[in-house]
Amino acid sequence: MRCYIGLDIGGSKIMGGLYDLSDHLVASVKKRTKANEGVETVLEQICKVIDQLMEIENISLQGIGVGVPGIVKSNGMVAFSPNIPFSNYPLRDYLMERYQVDVKIENDVNCLIIASVKTANRGVKNAIGLFVGTGVGGGIYINSALYTGNGSAAEFGHMVVNYDGASCGCGNSGCLEAYSSKTAIQAYLRQQIKRGRDTILKASVLDDTIIKSSELKHAYDEGDVLVQEAIQRSAKYLGVASASLIHAFHPEVIIYGGGIVDSFGVPFIESIKQKALHHVLPGLVETVRFESSGLGKEESSFGPYQLVKTTTKACI
Amino acid sequence: MRCYIGLDIGGSKIMGGLYDLSDHLVASVKKRTKANEGVETVLEQICKVIDQLMEIENISLQGIGVGVPGIVKSNGMVAFSPNIPFSNYPLRDYLMERYQVDVKIENDVNCLIIASVKTANRGVKNAIGLFVGTGVGGGIYINSALYTGNGSAAEFGHMVVNYDGASCGCGNSGCLEAYSSKTAIQAYLRQQIKRGRDTILKASVLDDTIIKSSELKHAYDEGDVLVQEAIQRSAKYLGVASASLIHAFHPEVIIYGGGIVDSFGVPFIESIKQKALHHVLPGLVETVRFESSGLGKEESSFGPYQLVKTTTKACI
Numbered sequence: 001m002r003c004y005i006g007l008d009i010g011g012s013k014i015m016g017g018l019y020d021l022s023d024h025l026v027a028s029v030k031k032r033t034k035a036n037e038g039v040e041t042v043l044e045q046i047c048k049v050i051d052q053l054m055e056i057e058n059i060s061l062q063g064i065g066v067g068v069p070g071i072v073k074s075n076g077m078v079a080f081s082p083n084i085p086f087s088n089y090p091l092r093d094y095l096m097e098r099y100q101v102d103v104k105i106e107n108d109v110n111c112l113i114i115a116s117v118k119t120a121n122r123g124v125k126n127a128i129g130l131f132v133g134t135g136v137g138g139g140i141y142i143n144s145a146l147y148t149g150n151g152s153a154a155e156f157g158h159m160v161v162n163y164d165g166a167s168c169g170c171g172n173s174g175c176l177e178a179y180s181s182k183t184a185i186q187a188y189l190r191q192q193i194k195r196g197r198d199t200i201l202k203a204s205v206l207d208d209t210i211i212k213s214s215e216l217k218h219a220y221d222e223g224d225v226l227v228q229e230a231i232q233r234s235a236k237y238l239g240v241a242s243a244s245l246i247h248a249f250h251p252e253v254i255i256y257g258g259g260i261v262d263s264f265g266v267p268f269i270e271s272i273k274q275k276a277l278h279h280v281l282p283g284l285v286e287t288v289r290f291e292s293s294g295l296g297k298e299e300s301s302f303g304p305y306q307l308v309k310t311t312t313k314a315c316i
Numbered sequence: 317m318r319c320y321i322g323l324d325i326g327g328s329k330i331m332g333g334l335y336d337l338s339d340h341l342v343a344s345v346k347k348r349t350k351a352n353e354g355v356e357t358v359l360e361q362i363c364k365v366i367d368q369l370m371e372i373e374n375i376s377l378q379g380i381g382v383g384v385p386g387i388v389k390s391n392g393m394v395a396f397s398p399n400i401p402f403s404n405y406p407l408r409d410y411l412m413e414r415y416q417v418d419v420k421i422e423n424d425v426n427c428l429i430i431a432s433v434k435t436a437n438r439g440v441k442n443a444i445g446l447f448v449g450t451g452v453g454g455g456i457y458i459n460s461a462l463y464t465g466n467g468s469a470a471e472f473g474h475m476v477v478n479y480d481g482a483s484c485g486c487g488n489s490g491c492l493e494a495y496s497s498k499t500a501i502q503a504y505l506r507q508q509i510k511r512g513r514d515t516i517l518k519a520s521v522l523d524d525t526i527i528k529s530s531e532l533k534h535a536y537d538e539g540d541v542l543v544q545e546a547i548q549r550s551a552k553y554l555g556v557a558s559a560s561l562i563h564a565f566h567p568e569v570i571i572y573g574g575g576i577v578d579s580f581g582v583p584f585i586e587s588i589k590q591k592a593l594h595h596v597l598p599g600l601v602e603t604v605r606f607e608s609s610g611l612g613k614e615e616s617s618f619g620p621y622q623l624v625k626t627t628t629k630a631c632i
Binding site for chain 1: 387442454456458459463464465466467468469470471472473474475476477478479480481486488490553556557559560561563564565566567568594595596597599600603604
């Protein structure tokens with residue numbers, strides 16, 4: 001049976017999936033990344049996942065697709081990853097040499113847009129992804145393929161939506177990420193608490209760690225006015241940015257994903273859409289769909305699998 | 317001799333050029349559009365230009381490329397043009413039937429980005445165009461071809477750079493065009509004159525017609541403080557928008573053109589660049605070039621020519 005392996009390498013765990021040519025998940029393996037133990041250990045963990053998947057009988061491996069949370073160069077080098085000890089590491093060549101198959105490697109958010117387009121069989125040629133979690137990431141799918149420009153396209157979180165506005169972690173101000181990310185939502189809540197306002201999430205908000213999307217959702221549903229305000233503020237600027245993305249790319253669909261979108265669901269996307277509609281030129285918006293990524297956590301190897309499947313021809 | 321014809325249909329004149337396969341301009345013809353005399357007359361003028369170009373001896377016409385200032389559908393219909401009486405007119409089919417050659421038709425700003433990339437032999441795969449005149453238009457060149465998305469991509473003038481900011485002609489606020497276009501420059505000068513400030517261009521600014529770029533340049537060079545301020549404001553927001561475009565597309569080059577850029581030249585592009593550099597994530601900007609379109613007025617048929625040349629194979 002001809003198969004591909006998809007690998008999602010995260011800061012804490014590595015998810016591997018073995019897929020047949022009809023997108024069916026044949027087997028999956030999950031291991032800890034052990035990022036704090038250094039490159040050699042991480043590589044060992046990666047290979048353990050692959051080796052275990054290859055124990056399935058009668059498979060003929062066609063290629064391996066890898067998603068990494070970091071900057072990946074077109075030559076397959078992982079230039080930098082904030083949570084994994086790769087620094088200019090030739091991960092693609094290492095895996096190609098070891099397994100003697102084609103290996104494709106990409107930034108994990110770029111894998112998300114491929115997964116989003118393929119999961120729901122959206123039947124589109126041009127799609128934009130906006131992924132709202134701790135930060136705001138993006139993905140571009142043009143002419144039925146991933147588009148990365150000169151390597152780092154789709155950094156939508158750092159599009160300027162409000163010149164001289166809120167401060168962003170990047171050092172500038174007015175970026176989308178400074179309004180709509182979970183980090184920005186938490187910063188806004190903190191600021192408002194300092195000004196004397198209250199929320200049932202006060203302790204979690206003031207905590208040093210990043211707040212959970214599910215906690216925000218719970219407070220929102222409980223009628224917490226401040227949390228509702230922060231979430232609506234996030235949606236508002238995602239709407240403004242979506243309008244800019246429609247003017248720039250005029251895609252068939254904008255796909256929304258990430259922790260905040262997954263937690264707040266369809267009504268959140270509807271708020272984004274209403275704001276965007278208000279800002280888009282007549283004639284452009286009628287044909288654009290606003291959809292949820294529909295990705296579950298169990299499928300994080302699906303994007304890397306699609307990455308390699310769509311760019312590597314299976315042998316006959 | 318195998319040739320292509322490029323046609324730039326403007327609100328006041330039609331420019332036609334006959335090119336050989338080596339991009340050499342063999343002949344050119346210019347006629348009035350006579351837009352106010354109706355569709356039939358405009359078609360007659362278009363055909364007169366073509367017919368006259370085809371009088372050259374021993375040519376074998378391979379195709380006709382047409383640029384139109386309006387909305388062009390993928391089926392070759394001119395849906396709407398503000399200055400020419402085309403309304404859902406099948407211009408492509410009309411010319412194909414009449415001349416029995418392949419005809420490609422596109423929005424004129426989309427032709428500009430093709431022309432800009434080809435004129436200077438920039439040797440790039442991915443480029444973004446920003447054209448600053450009465451409005452702000454854009455063009456996208458991806459994987460060595462024009463990208464129009466679902467038909468209307470690259471409306472960069474209506475990307476939101478400053479939420480709740482200056483009013484735009486489109487009915488929204490904070491659009492790039494509301495800061496950087498010639499219309500916006502004139503509106504800003506008017507507003508400041510109302511507030512009691514002065515400029516040597518007072519009469520021209522208050523005139524009902526749109527001010528000339530050359531007049532603005534003259535006043536700028538004369539040291540007119542208000543005009544200098546308005547131009548720097550235009551450059552500032554073009555810089556902010558350029559940063560967003562780099563984050564979105566990560567192109568190899570951003571190409572600047574249009575009346576304002578042509579008049580103010582390299583120092584204007586340098587101001588844009590400096591502002592953009594300030595807003596772009598480190599690691600992204602080093603590889604991006606900021607260049608002038610380098611298009612002269614005599615070459616307006618060059619983009620339409622390249623449009624048809626790059627998509628239609630010449631017969632052997």
